[in-house]
Amino acid sequence: MVRKRITPFHSVIQGAREEACAAGSRTIEAEHILLALSSQKGSKAKEILESTGLDHEAIRDALNCEFEKSLLAVGIQLEDSEFTSRSRNPDFQPRFAQSAKLAVHRAAALESKRIAPHLEPIHLLFGVLDAKAGTVPRILGIIGVDLGELRDRVEKALSLIRKH
Amino acid sequence: MSTHVDKQGLVNYSCFMDEKTIKLTKVTNIADGLAGVVALRRLADQLEDTLVERAMREGWTWPQVAEALGVTRQAVHKKHAKRLLAAGVELRKRNG
Numbered sequence: 615m616v617r618k619r620i621t622p623f624h625s626v627i628q629g630a631r632e633e634a635c636a637a638g639s640r641t642i643e644a645e646h647i648l649l650a651l652s653s654q655k656g657s658k659a660k661e662i663l664e665s666t667g668l669d670h671e672a673i674r675d676a677l678n679c680e681f682e683k684s685l686l687a688v689g690i691q692l693e694d695s696e697f698t699s700r701s702r703n704p705d706f707q708p709r710f711a712q713s714a715k716l717a718v719h720r721a722a723a724l725e726s727k728r729i730a731p732h733l734e735p736i737h738l739l740f741g742v743l744d745a746k747a748g749t750v751p752r753i754l755g756i757i758g759v760d761l762g763e764l765r766d767r768v769e770k771a772l773s774l775i776r777k778h
Numbered sequence: 779m780s781t782h783v784d785k786q787g788l789v790n791y792s793c794f795m796d797e798k799t800i801k802l803t804k805v806t807n808i809a810d811g812l813a814g815v816v817a818l819r820r821l822a823d824q825l826e827d828t829l830v831e832r833a834m835r836e837g838w839t840w841p842q843v844a845e846a847l848g849v850t851r852q853a854v855h856k857k858h859a860k861r862l863l864a865a866g867v868e869l870r871k872r873n874g
Contacts, residue, residue, distance in 0.1 A: 701865030
């Protein structure tokens with residue numbers, strides 16, 4: 615039997631699925647890809663994220679903060695955001711939401727050979743950071759990340775990959 | 779006025795009872811308002827999961843829960859049964 619090689623790209627997608635399940639989400643969103651990227655040991659994407667203060671915990675905290683702030687914007691105040699502990703279906707497979715699909719499409723559009731073996735986690739990071747609206751730009755704003763500088767670093771890393 | 783949600787995910791309904799309505803804050807910033815819509819959907823999902831589990835633990839049947847939520851019995855069963863079974867909730871099939 616031929617076993618499919620798990621690429622770092624696939625590993626991030628699997629990580630995003632696990633992040634969505636852990637959060638009790640019915641869908642995989644772009645922020646779950648960002649969380650997975652921040653956990654991808656040894657990757658350039660994780661290195662860049664961490665150098666700008668975006669480790670897994672900081673992203674998770676910002677997501678909770680963004681959820682509460684967004685609810686407040688429409689008049690709902692959460693007394694405790696940790697009320698999400700709920701039972702889980704161990705077989706549940708969250709589906710890809712549009713935000714995650716767009717991130718993957720943007721990542722794939724960077725390379726002429728739009729298949730996973732040619733794509734790295736850094737491509738996905740570009741795809742996630744390129745969102746103009748939605749949860750990811752909002753949490754980056756909450757953390758106070760210089761998005762222009764972060765994108766520059768990602769683009770430099772991408773150009774280095776293309777040279778090799 | 780804000781609607782408070784405690785850590786068990788239970789909405790404090792006292793504000794509803796006094797004024798018979800929820801006064802949503804006037805949304806001044808569209809981006810914040812749209813993010814609020816996303817957050818409300820997520821909150822609704824979380825509340826549904828929490829309250830369906832409580833209902834089933836307290837002996838409600840699938841048809842009762844389905845009718846309360848305004849969906850079919852099949853829909854509510856498909857969405858919640860595996861999760862509740864995994865959590866060890868004893869599920870009743872019929873009323874009485």
